[in-house]
Amino acid sequence: MSAPRVLVVDDEPAIRRLLRTSLATQDWRVIEAGNGMSALAAVKAEEIDVVLLDLGLPDMDGIEVIRQIRLTLPTLPIVVLSVRDDERGKVAALDLGADDYVTKPFGMAELIARLRAALRHALQKEGTIPLYVSGDLNVDLVRRIVTRSGDEVHLSPREWDILRLLIRHAGRVLTHKHILGQLWGANGDVQQLRVYIRQLRQKLEINPERPQHIITETG
DSSP states (O other): OOOOEEEEEOSOHHHHHHHHHHHHHTTOEEEEESSHHHHHHHHHHSOOSEEEEOSOOSSSOHHHHHHHHHHHOTTSOEEEEESOOOHHHHHHHHHTTOOEEEESSOOHHHHHHHHHHHHHHHHHHTTOOSEEEETTEEEETTTTEEEETTEEEOOOHHHHHHHHHHHHTTTSOOOHHHHHHHHTGGGOOHHHHHHHHHHHHHHHOSSTTSOSSSOOOOO
């Protein structure tokens, strides 16, 4: 299983430490930011799956963070985490595109369930089915669990990113250039991509020499 990546944005070190420890035990990879500017920088620099955002930040209002994220990443799931329970703050966050709102104090089980729900909703917005099935291959895009013939398949983070991209465009031909641009940017290397595709076939195909799931269209 490849760990989902959550950006935790909170100015309280104790809260970030609690979330980091608790989420890590549930196989989440936590990236931290202590203020709004750091959060915006992390969203640009990292591959983030969901944002857990405190509205009360020292350098800018969390509402502004949501607004700026939505300008470039309209479907990135955002779950607001705040001590504020006023209706105005909640409505403003949701109107700007936040997917959910959790008030401190919170229970970890409920928080994780809401994060998963936000991931599921984001996939549905994109038109992607959260559970992808192809023959003996099953991919849970929310829990990031891949199984082949009932046995779990362990993927590296980069292998997962490639597989997720292919699933989002299942049935369509994707060029090397498109895949590299989506996952590596300007630093992509075709040979490196071919290595990852070969590794994915070794893990996902019954016969990697005659693949059924990841097909190459010559030319």
